[in-house]
Structures are given as structure tokens and as C-alpha cells.
Amino acid sequence: MCADTTQTPDYKDTLNLPKTDFPMRAGLPKREPAWLERWEEIGVYDRLREKEGRKPFTLHDGPPYANGHLHIGHALNKTIKDMIVRSHQMMGFDARYVPGWDCHGLPIEWKIEEQYRKKGKNKDEVNVVDFRQECRKFAEGWIDVQREEFKRLGITGNWPDPYITMDFHAESVIADEFMKFLMNGTLYQGSKPVMWSPIEKTALAEAEVEYHDKESFTIWVKFKVVNAGDLDGAFVVIWTTTPWTMPSNKAVVYGKDISYGLYEVTGAPDECWASVGDKFLLADNLAADVLGRARLNDDQWNRVRDVTAAELEGVGLAHPLAGAEGGNSEWDDIRDFRAAEFVTDTEGTGFVHCAPSHGMEEFELYRDLGMLEQVITYNVMDDGSFRTDLPFFGGKYILSRKGGEGDANKAVIDKLAEVGGLLARGKIKHSYPHSWRSKAPIIYRNTPQWFASVDRKLDDGMGQMGDTIRERALRSIDELVKWTPQTGRNRLYSMIEARPDWVLSRQRAWGVPLTCFTKKGALPTDAGYLLRNADLNARIKAAFEKDGADIWYTDGFKEKILDGIANPDDYDQVFDVLDVWFDSGSTHAFVLRDREDGTEDGIADVYMEGTDQHRGWFHSSMLQACGTKGRAPYRNVVTHGFTLDAKGNKMSKSLGNTIVPEKVIEQYGADILRLWVAQTDYTADQRIGPEILKGTADSYRRLRNTMRFMLGSLADFTEADRVAPVDMPRLERWVLSRLAELDEQVRKGYASFDFQGVFSAVFTFATVDLSSFYFDVRKDALYCDGDSERRRAARTVLDILFHRLTTWLAPVLVFTMEEVWLERFPGDDSSVHLVDFPETPADWRNAELEAGMAKIRRVRRAVTAALEIQRQDKVIGSSLEAAPIVHVEDSETRDLLATFDVDDMCITSGLSVTGDPAPAEAFRVPEIEGVAVVFEKALGDKCQRCWKILPDVGLHAQPGVCGRCNEALN
Structure with a gap:
């Protein structure tokens, strides 16, 4: 017979419920600045430097x-x-x-x-x-x-x-x-083609260049063959995407191993720039494409014969502008024609037009031949315009002053067409270098520069x-x-x-x-061209230390700095x-x-x-x-x-998909932004957007709740409550074993800069092993036990967890972990950022215990799944209303279960384990073999303090409670 509990007292105030002022809502945007001020006031960074x-x-x-x-x-x-x-x-x-x-x-x-x-x-x-x-x-x-x-x-x-x-x-x-x-x-001074920004009027390094698609003019240009026997009057055809370089052409090169042919036009439409009888030297692999570009059908040309590399040797070429009226003989010299290794027959014509002032491969070819003086031009000024006295094109700009297309390309193309130098023209979209600062296209331009x-x-x-x-x-x-x-x-x-x-x-x-000086009248190749003097260098360094680099530009600096070392009149100062x-x-x-x-x-x-x-x-x-x-x-x-938007697109103000840190901080707080960094694989491109940040904030809330639970359960914890690991229940020793494993993982991860790995491991542990399992299991003991060994052991573990989780997460959630720390350890000089990761004894690790716990958690999954069905069917409202029978085939697992309070593990009022064959109607989880659950309701009355349903409720001095709660109340 059950006792009458109608007059049972309200036992809520007798429970050890969590006590903490740590708020559920973080309020990071408003609260974070105060922690910043506090760290500055107590001098956290400087105090860390004082650690010896x-x-x-x-x-x-x-x-x-x-x-x-x-x-x-x-x-x-x-x-x-x-x-x-x-x-x-x-x-x-x-x-x-x-x-x-x-x-x-x-x-x-x-x-x-x-x-x-x-x-x-x-x-x-x-x-x-x-x-x-x-x-x-x-x-x-x-x-x-x-x-x-x-x-x-x-x-x-x-x-x-x-x-x-x-x-x-x-x-x-x-x-x-x-x-x-x-x-x-x-250091040396040389004159060679460098990447040059006409808009910014300066040379650029590769690191200052980015590549974007650009639409360029493309032209096929005819160079007439001269002094070549029966090839006289034929045309070598080149292709270029930089028409503006044609006035600086000094040569054409071919590939000695490329198969070339002589092609003759047999018929030509009116709109074509080729005439019947015209003969063209072309690479065989490219001839059909080139002649098609010239608007010739396949039946309007034929291949006359092979042209060997030996025939090409000694051939002279005339520039298409040679002899042009008003050209002032600028292009009348015969162009050089020779083999070069960089020529291919994969695109173009099989011949390459050379303007060594504007191309590195051509420059290096003629440098190695000792012919730079014959082929270098200075037609293009620092602003990208042609020198004013260049016939036909003087003053034309390669780029407009805003970085768009200038008038130089069109002028060159029109002139080539006028003199009959074009075979075809078009446009091409290709990847082209741009200045990453002005975003304008660049050119290659030969200028005197200083090189290392x-x-x-x-x-x-x-x-x-x-x-x-x-x-x-x-x-x-x-x-x-x-x-x-x-x-x-x-x-x-x-x-x-x-x-x-x-x-x-x-x-x-x-x-x-x-900071160097050059000898007046000397050439860069001369031995004394650069003034090398250690005393001079020391003077310059000292002058800069005192007055900064501006001193270099002041009147009289050269005379003062060279005094007693060299005659200032003999040297030029580099600016x-x-x-x-x-x-x-x-x-x-x-x-x-x-x-x-x-x-x-x-x-x-x-x-x-x-x-x-x-x-x-x-x-x-x-x-x-x-x-x-x-x-x-x-x-x-x-x-x-790089950081991309949520769809994987590059961020751009014009697209309106930028994420501004200031806005994220205003909405969520800096810790959410930091957590996003920790959750992402930073070694690859990352994505960020409103939905991604919402997911990050959700992860944050789950972690915050974990920390809040620990704070509440440790409110009055003292050293007198501490239990040695050897005296702890197996469940607590399993938690310590996981901590030892995780400590090694965290340290290795941080040492190798794997923040995603560290956070993933800690987050999974905190939410899956702790919140969803250990805390869930131990809430009953923490809330309802009296001063039991089990409760003290659990709180000892919570204290150990607290010190590790707060410090492990402190490098990521710098504000939140400070808040957590100060909630428990307030003080003028207190800060989580002044402490180290606690040492975690390696002997806490117990692989056998971890393996056993894995088996128990498999059984628990089966039980909780079975009870969830009963809850959905409204047979029970809480798992404490159940006392299931669990059929476990494996005897080792049954023996293992006997060493734990399995009903506590499954949060039931009772639970029986048996090795008997399970009935057909027993509940099973397909992936958990050898475990079946038969649902039974718990027998007895509901304890008015812990809510377990037990047979002894009402049989004790304190009304309406079980024996455990009666003892706690006494």
C-alpha cells in the first residue's frame, strides 16, 4: 500500500539546483568593449611578458x-x-x-x-x-x-x-x-622590359599585379620578304594582341623545328585584305586558321610547297610601314629574321613579331646575341603615350587617362590597313595583367631600372x-x-x-x-659606376635614424653626406x-x-x-x-x-555581397566572428554570409549553455569537496580518460595551427559527451544527492572540466571565456588569459574504460530510442516513468553493465539487463546488433523530490520521497 502524499511539502528549495548569475543571453556587442578596457587596465599583455x-x-x-x-x-x-x-x-x-x-x-x-x-x-x-x-x-x-x-x-x-x-x-x-x-x-642598373603602369607612371613587381579578363585588339600583319630569291615578294605573317607594339618592331622570329609552307591566294572576295596571287609563309598547323581569319574559303588558296628552315636563314623582311609617306624612314631598315626557341605552332601564325623593348623573351634573345643596341626603342613614354616625334602616332595613348582603351591601337591598325600591311583583324578576350592598385591594365616597357x-x-x-x-x-x-x-x-x-x-x-x-650614387659619365657596366663606401653607408643610415628618409630630398644633402668621401660634382644622386x-x-x-x-x-x-x-x-x-x-x-x-560570400563568389562592393567586420560585431559580437574563423578550414577559401553566421551563433549558444551548467553546479565548490580520481565512480573516470585524450589532441592541434580540428574536438566533446550524455546522466546526482561521494566526484570532475574548457577555448572565444572565468574567479587581477592550459595527467587515460563506455552508450542509444517511441505514442511523458528490460546477447557487455548504475545512465527509474532471448516484439535499432528493449512501466509512486518512480516512495520519515532523497533531507 502506498503512503498518502496529498500533504507532501514542496521540496524544490531542498534541491541542489544550479546557482549562477551567468546570463543565458551573451549581449556580446555591448559587453565586449568593457573587457577590452579591463585587459588594458590590468596590462594583460605586459604581465604575460613578465613570466620568466x-x-x-x-x-x-x-x-x-x-x-x-x-x-x-x-x-x-x-x-x-x-x-x-x-x-x-x-x-x-x-x-x-x-x-x-x-x-x-x-x-x-x-x-x-x-x-x-x-x-x-x-x-x-x-x-x-x-x-x-x-x-x-x-x-x-x-x-x-x-x-x-x-x-x-x-x-x-x-x-x-x-x-x-x-x-x-x-x-x-x-x-x-x-x-x-x-x-x-x-645591385645593378639595367634597361629591360618591366611591368609598367602608365596610369601610375611607375614600374611594378609581380606581387603588385593581378590578372583580369580584358578584350584586346588582335591583328595579323604582313612583312614582305626581301633578298630571298624566289621567296621575294611573299609575306611572312605575324599575329599580335598588342598592335601598339608594331611601331617598335625590330625583328620577326621563327621556330627551326616547325613545318612551314608557302601558300598562294587563288581567289579573294571583295572584303578581303588579300589579293589573288599573294603568297604567305605560314606554319602548316596554323595556315588554315590564318587564311580563314583573312576571310578566304578553303578553295581560295592552295599550298605551293614546303619552306625549310635552311631557306628561312638569311631572309630579310620589310616592316609594313617601310617607305610609307611621312614615315621619315623610321621603319625603312630591314627587320632581323632568325630562329628562336620560344616560337611554337600552337597559336598565331608560327612567326613571332619582336619588339624587344616590350617583351622579355625577345629582350633576352637579343641580349644574349649582343644586339640590344640595334633593337631597343624608346617610343613609349612613362604615361603610356608615344613620343611626340614618332611619325603617324606621336602623342597617341595606349591607355586613356582613366585606364580604358586609348587611341594608340586604333591609330596603328588604321595605318597598317592604309598601307596594305594587314591580313586580318579581330578582338580577343584573355587574361591580362592589371595593377592591383589602380585596376588599370599595364604594359611591358623598356626603362632603366635598378635590379637585385x-x-x-x-x-x-x-x-x-x-x-x-x-x-x-x-x-x-x-x-x-x-x-x-x-x-x-x-x-x-x-x-x-x-x-x-x-x-x-x-x-x-x-x-x-x-640610397646610392652613380658616377657621372660612366656606364652602368663600368666598375666605378656605383659609389661603394662603408663610411658613406654608415652616414646615410645615421642621418635617416635622426631625421628620417625625407633628409635625402633636402637641399645640400648630397654635398654634406659625400664631404670627405667623394667629390659631389662627380656623382649623381638616385631619387x-x-x-x-x-x-x-x-x-x-x-x-x-x-x-x-x-x-x-x-x-x-x-x-x-x-x-x-x-x-x-x-x-x-x-x-x-x-x-x-x-x-x-x-x-x-x-x-x-580567400574569404568568399555564402555562394562562393568573390566579395565586391558592386555586387553588394561584402561582409564588413564592423557590422558583424555590431550584430553578434567579435566572439561570433572569431568562432566562425575557428570553425572554418582557413587553409582553403572560406565562405561567410548571414545564414553561416546564424549557424555559428547557434554553436556559440550551445557552448555557452555548457559553460553555464558547469558554473551553476560549481557555485559553492571548495577543495574540501574534491575527490581523488582513484576514488571516483567509473563514469567520472571515463570523463577524465576522455580529457587526457583531448588534452593531447588540443595541444597537438594548436601547435600545428589546426584551429578547426581543435574547436571541432572540443565542441563535440562539450556538446555530445558532456551536455548530451554526462551532464544529462549526472543532473540527478548533482541536484538530488546529499553530500554523497558520487556528487562530490561529479563536482570534482566539473571543476577539472571547467579549467580545461575555459583555457582551451580562450584563444578562440576570448571575451566569453573571460566572462566565464570571472564569473567563478572574480578579482581585480583575475583573467583567464593570464593562465596556462592545465597539465592533464597522462595516466588518466584508460583505453579499456573508453572501449567499455562505447559499448554502454550503444545500449543507451537503444534504450532511449525505445522510450522515445513510447513518449511519441503518449504512453509515457518522461523516461522516469519507465523501467525497461534490456536483452543483451554479449555476456561481456552484460558484465560491464553490471558495474554501472544503468538506470541512471538511461535516465529511467529502473532497468533490468538479461541475456535471455529477446521476444519478437522487442524494440531494436538496426545498427545496434545484439540489443533489444522491452518496455515496462516503473512500479511505485513518484518521488516528490527527484521524480523517480520507485517502490519505496512514501515509506520514509520525510513524506512522499524515496530513500535516497530521505537521506539527503536528513
């Missing part, structure tokens, strides 16, 4: 450019860096991070010029030092803006003392590093990795650097393996000047500025080498940037350091991909 006996770990910051608000790529980049730094600090290193900015260069100069144009001012009429000062102020303003935007992301670092490439010390070191190239013989040779032997006593920059770089890539992902190695290796000499000079004003990639490539010297928070050997543990930096900062840093240090300046290179 730690091995330094330095991530060297690739400097962002100081000219605009942050975009999502900045947020991704800086957050990954922050996770690297924070995780290594918490693994016991002295993890230093000095943020930096790139300040020199064309983008800023271009902005100031735009301001001048709006005011009707001319840059060239402004004092160069005044102009440079305006550039400096512009950069300073954006540094302040970006610094606050980076800090808002929760990025830790030495923000009060960043490195800035326009600081006087930085400028002096950049100049000094350049002068090392001057002294070791790497990558293949000259260096006599500098640093030849352990090779004698040339290229050799040192390639060996460094394979022997000294670890690549994450490994594909980064392949990209950089192939680029450096095939790269030409480094173009160091830019014809601009805002940058570090090339080109260095490629900004040389600036950033030199940062290892004035950041890693020179700063107190640098590194002893001037080498960084990690460089981390986007994949575009294989041709940018990774590349220039490698070349620069190999020239001045003899090796790579880094030990690890970590690379991330």
Missing part, C-alpha cells in the same frame, strides 16, 4: 597597408594570428606579437594626388618633402583607425608600440638593408645555403621551413625557381629612396624609391633583430598570411633575407585562403 623561464615564440606580423577600414580578410587574418599567439602562450611559451603597418608606396601617394587634382594642384609643383609629409599624415590617420578596429576583434599584442615602416628607425634599417645589396654586388640579381654569386661569407639568392631561397624552402598547408611550399618554390631579377626601383616619391615589398621584406631586420621583444637570431617562428603572399610578403621576405642574412627569416609559413 619561458621559451620565446614569435609570430611576425605581415604588415597591413594603412589606407582604409578593415575588410573581412583582415578579420580572418588577424584572428588566426591571435589564436596562434594566445594558444602558444597558454602552452607555456613567451608568445610575443608586435603588430605592424606598411606605410610607404603608391596607394597612399595616389590618394594624395587625388586630393591635389580635386583642388586643381599639380603634384610635380609641390616640394617633395612637403608632399611626403602629407603622405605620412595620411598613413598615421589610418593606423590609428585600424589599430582600434583590430583591438575590437580581441587581438592581443603590443599595441602601444607597434612597428611602422615609416618610423625613422625603420627607414634607416630599410636603407641599410638596401645598401647591403649595393655592397655585396647584388637573384643569380649573381655573393661573396658575403653567408654561403651555407648557397652562393646566390635563388640557391639560398630554394634550399631554405626545403630545409629550413615548415609549410601549412604543404602546398604553400610548392607555390613559392616554383615562383622563385622561375623568377627574373627583382625590380627594386619605383619612379615615385613616397618611399625609402635607393627612385624602393619597391614597397622591399620595405616589408626587410621587417625582419628592424622588428625581429632590433627590438627587445624580437628574437635572438632575427628569425620568426611563424609568418602567417593569405595565399597571395606567396608572390608578396613571403616571397620578398625570402629574397631580401637571403641577400642579407643568407637564409629564410622564418621557420613556419602558415597560409590562409
Whole structure:
């Protein structure tokens, strides 16, 4: 007979319910700034530096450019860096991070010029030092803006003392590093085709170029054969997509192994530029295509005969503009005609028109032949216009002043048509190099520039990795650097393996000047052309250290600096500025080498940037350091991909698909943005959009609830409650075993920069192993037990979990884990970011226990699935109303189940395990073999305190409770 429970007291206040003020709703956008202020007040970064006996770990910051608000790529980049730094600090290193900015260069100069144009001012009429000062102020303003935007992301670092490439010390070191190239013989002045931006009037490096589709004119041009016997009067046909180079043509080349033929026109429509009887030399593989382009049908031409390579030797060609009225004999010389290895018969005509001033392959061919003086022209000016005295085309522009099509191509095509030099014309859409700053197309243009040779032997006593920059770089890539992902190695290796000499000079004003002097009247090839003097270099460096690089441009500087070393009247001062990639490539010297928070050997543990930096900062840093240090300046290179919209498209303001970090932070908080970074595979391109961020926020909420449960259950936990692992129940020891496993996984993941792997492992553990299993099982003991060994063991495990989860997640969720930590450990100097990952004893690991728990959880899945059917059918409302019979075929599993409180594991009021054969109607889960469940209702009354249905409810001193609750109440 059951006791009468109608007068049962309300036992709610007797339960050990969670107690915490930790809110369910994070409110991150409003609350995060307060934590930023707190970290600054207590000096977290500086206090970490005070920890003694730690091995330094330095991530060297690739400097962002100081000219605009942050975009999502900045947020991704800086957050990954922050996770690297924070995780290594918490693994016991002295993890230093000095943020930096790139300040020199064309983008800023271009902005100031735009301001001048709006005011009707001319840059060239402004004092160069005044102009440079305006550039400096512009950069300073954006540094302040970006610094606050980076800090808002929760990025830790030495923000009060960043490195800035326009600081006087930085400028002096950049100049000094350049002068090392001057002294070791790497530097030389040469005249060769370089990538040139007519809009910006300067040379560009490969890293400053991006490729976009461009529609170009394409023409097939006739060169008449002269002095060639029976071939006289025939035409060699070339094809080009740059008609503007035709006035600079000096030669045509062919392939000695290509099959050529002589083709004759037998019939021609009126609209055709070919006439009956015309004969053309063409590669056999391309002849039909070329003649088709000329609007000739297959029956309107025939192949006359073979033309051998021997016949082609000694053939002379006339430029199509030769003898043109008004041409002033500009093109009357016979064009050179010879074989070249780079000619193919896969497209075009099998012949290649050569303008060595505008093409590197042609330039190198005639350089190696010693014929550059005969073939180099200077027809194109720095603004992309033809020299004014060039017949027919003087003053025409290759590009318009806004970067669109100019009038040069049309003028050339029209003139060629007028003189009968065209066979066909058309247009082609192809990938074409553009300046990444102005977005305008570029050209190849022969100009005098300063180069760093990558293949000259260096006599500098640093030849352990090779004698040339290229050799040192390639060996460094394979022997000294670890690549994450490994594909980064392949990209950089192939680029450096095939790269030409480094173009160091830019014809601009805002940058570090090339601090060198040249002998008046001497040629660049002369031994004394460059003034090499160690004392002079030291003077220049000291002057820059005191007054900055602006001093180079002041009146009388040359005379003062050369005093007592050389006669100033004998030397010209170079005013080109260095490629900004040389600036950033030199940062290892004035950041890693020179700063107190640098590194002893001037080498960084990690460089981390986007994949575009294989041709940018990774590349220039490698070349620069190999020239001045003899090796790579880094030990690890970590690379991330680009950030795309949710559909995988590149972000663009014109498409309206950009995601701005500031907006994400306003809506969700910086921690959600950081969590998105941690959840993504940053080594590939990543996607982000509103729905993706909603999913990230959902993951965050699940984690937050996990932390809230632990905080509530640990509200009054003290050391007196602690239970030694050896005395814990098997369920708690299983949790510790999983922690030991996870600790190893977390440390390895953070050490290898695998944040996605770390977060995935911790998140799965927190939500699947803890929230959905362990917490679910132990809620009953935590809430309803008295001062039982089981409850104390569970709370001990929760304390252990708390310290590990908060620290493991702190590098990712910097604000939230600080909030969690302070909720439990408040104090003026308290911060999760001041502690390390706790050491987790390896002997907690118990593989046998983990294997056994896997079997038990399989049984549990079968039971909970069976009960869910009963709940859906409204047979029961809660699993505590059930006391199922579980049929388990495997005897080892049955023995294992006997060592656990299986009813607690399955959250039932009772549960029986049997090895008897299961009845046919028993519930089974197909993938869980050997387990069947027969539903039975629990017998007895419902305990008014723990809600279990047990036979002994009402038989104790406290009314309406079970024996366990009666004991707890007593």
C-alpha cells in the first residue's frame, strides 16, 4: 500500500539546483568593449611578458597597408594570428606579437594626388618633402583607425608600440638593408622590359599585379620578304594582341623545328585584305586558321610547297610601314629574321613579331646575341603615350587617362590597313595583367631600372645555403621551413625557381629612396659606376635614424653626406624609391633583430598570411633575407585562403555581397566572428554570409549553455569537496580518460595551427559527451544527492572540466571565456588569459574504460530510442516513468553493465539487463546488433523530490520521497 502524499511539502528549495548569475543571453556587442578596457587596465599583455623561464615564440606580423577600414580578410587574418599567439602562450611559451603597418608606396601617394587634382594642384609643383609629409599624415590617420578596429576583434599584442615602416628607425634599417645589396654586388642598373603602369607612371613587381579578363585588339600583319630569291615578294605573317607594339618592331622570329609552307591566294572576295596571287609563309598547323581569319574559303588558296628552315636563314623582311609617306624612314631598315626557341605552332601564325623593348623573351634573345643596341626603342613614354616625334602616332595613348582603351591601337591598325600591311583583324578576350592598385591594365616597357640579381654569386661569407639568392631561397624552402598547408611550399618554390631579377626601383616619391650614387659619365657596366663606401653607408643610415628618409630630398644633402668621401660634382644622386615589398621584406631586420621583444637570431617562428603572399610578403621576405642574412627569416609559413560570400563568389562592393567586420560585431559580437574563423578550414577559401553566421551563433549558444551548467553546479565548490580520481565512480573516470585524450589532441592541434580540428574536438566533446550524455546522466546526482561521494566526484570532475574548457577555448572565444572565468574567479587581477592550459595527467587515460563506455552508450542509444517511441505514442511523458528490460546477447557487455548504475545512465527509474532471448516484439535499432528493449512501466509512486518512480516512495520519515532523497533531507 502506498503512503498518502496529498500533504507532501514542496521540496524544490531542498534541491541542489544550479546557482549562477551567468546570463543565458551573451549581449556580446555591448559587453565586449568593457573587457577590452579591463585587459588594458590590468596590462594583460605586459604581465604575460613578465613570466620568466619561458621559451620565446614569435609570430611576425605581415604588415597591413594603412589606407582604409578593415575588410573581412583582415578579420580572418588577424584572428588566426591571435589564436596562434594566445594558444602558444597558454602552452607555456613567451608568445610575443608586435603588430605592424606598411606605410610607404603608391596607394597612399595616389590618394594624395587625388586630393591635389580635386583642388586643381599639380603634384610635380609641390616640394617633395612637403608632399611626403602629407603622405605620412595620411598613413598615421589610418593606423590609428585600424589599430582600434583590430583591438575590437580581441587581438592581443603590443599595441602601444607597434612597428611602422615609416618610423625613422625603420627607414634607416630599410636603407641599410638596401645598401647591403649595393655592397655585396647584388645591385645593378639595367634597361629591360618591366611591368609598367602608365596610369601610375611607375614600374611594378609581380606581387603588385593581378590578372583580369580584358578584350584586346588582335591583328595579323604582313612583312614582305626581301633578298630571298624566289621567296621575294611573299609575306611572312605575324599575329599580335598588342598592335601598339608594331611601331617598335625590330625583328620577326621563327621556330627551326616547325613545318612551314608557302601558300598562294587563288581567289579573294571583295572584303578581303588579300589579293589573288599573294603568297604567305605560314606554319602548316596554323595556315588554315590564318587564311580563314583573312576571310578566304578553303578553295581560295592552295599550298605551293614546303619552306625549310635552311631557306628561312638569311631572309630579310620589310616592316609594313617601310617607305610609307611621312614615315621619315623610321621603319625603312630591314627587320632581323632568325630562329628562336620560344616560337611554337600552337597559336598565331608560327612567326613571332619582336619588339624587344616590350617583351622579355625577345629582350633576352637579343641580349644574349649582343644586339640590344640595334633593337631597343624608346617610343613609349612613362604615361603610356608615344613620343611626340614618332611619325603617324606621336602623342597617341595606349591607355586613356582613366585606364580604358586609348587611341594608340586604333591609330596603328588604321595605318597598317592604309598601307596594305594587314591580313586580318579581330578582338580577343584573355587574361591580362592589371595593377592591383589602380585596376588599370599595364604594359611591358623598356626603362632603366635598378635590379637585385637573384643569380649573381655573393661573396658575403653567408654561403651555407648557397652562393646566390635563388640557391639560398630554394634550399631554405626545403630545409629550413615548415609549410601549412604543404602546398604553400610548392607555390613559392616554383615562383622563385622561375623568377627574373627583382625590380627594386619605383619612379615615385613616397618611399625609402635607393640610397646610392652613380658616377657621372660612366656606364652602368663600368666598375666605378656605383659609389661603394662603408663610411658613406654608415652616414646615410645615421642621418635617416635622426631625421628620417625625407633628409635625402633636402637641399645640400648630397654635398654634406659625400664631404670627405667623394667629390659631389662627380656623382649623381638616385631619387627612385624602393619597391614597397622591399620595405616589408626587410621587417625582419628592424622588428625581429632590433627590438627587445624580437628574437635572438632575427628569425620568426611563424609568418602567417593569405595565399597571395606567396608572390608578396613571403616571397620578398625570402629574397631580401637571403641577400642579407643568407637564409629564410622564418621557420613556419602558415597560409590562409580567400574569404568568399555564402555562394562562393568573390566579395565586391558592386555586387553588394561584402561582409564588413564592423557590422558583424555590431550584430553578434567579435566572439561570433572569431568562432566562425575557428570553425572554418582557413587553409582553403572560406565562405561567410548571414545564414553561416546564424549557424555559428547557434554553436556559440550551445557552448555557452555548457559553460553555464558547469558554473551553476560549481557555485559553492571548495577543495574540501574534491575527490581523488582513484576514488571516483567509473563514469567520472571515463570523463577524465576522455580529457587526457583531448588534452593531447588540443595541444597537438594548436601547435600545428589546426584551429578547426581543435574547436571541432572540443565542441563535440562539450556538446555530445558532456551536455548530451554526462551532464544529462549526472543532473540527478548533482541536484538530488546529499553530500554523497558520487556528487562530490561529479563536482570534482566539473571543476577539472571547467579549467580545461575555459583555457582551451580562450584563444578562440576570448571575451566569453573571460566572462566565464570571472564569473567563478572574480578579482581585480583575475583573467583567464593570464593562465596556462592545465597539465592533464597522462595516466588518466584508460583505453579499456573508453572501449567499455562505447559499448554502454550503444545500449543507451537503444534504450532511449525505445522510450522515445513510447513518449511519441503518449504512453509515457518522461523516461522516469519507465523501467525497461534490456536483452543483451554479449555476456561481456552484460558484465560491464553490471558495474554501472544503468538506470541512471538511461535516465529511467529502473532497468533490468538479461541475456535471455529477446521476444519478437522487442524494440531494436538496426545498427545496434545484439540489443533489444522491452518496455515496462516503473512500479511505485513518484518521488516528490527527484521524480523517480520507485517502490519505496512514501515509506520514509520525510513524506512522499524515496530513500535516497530521505537521506539527503536528513
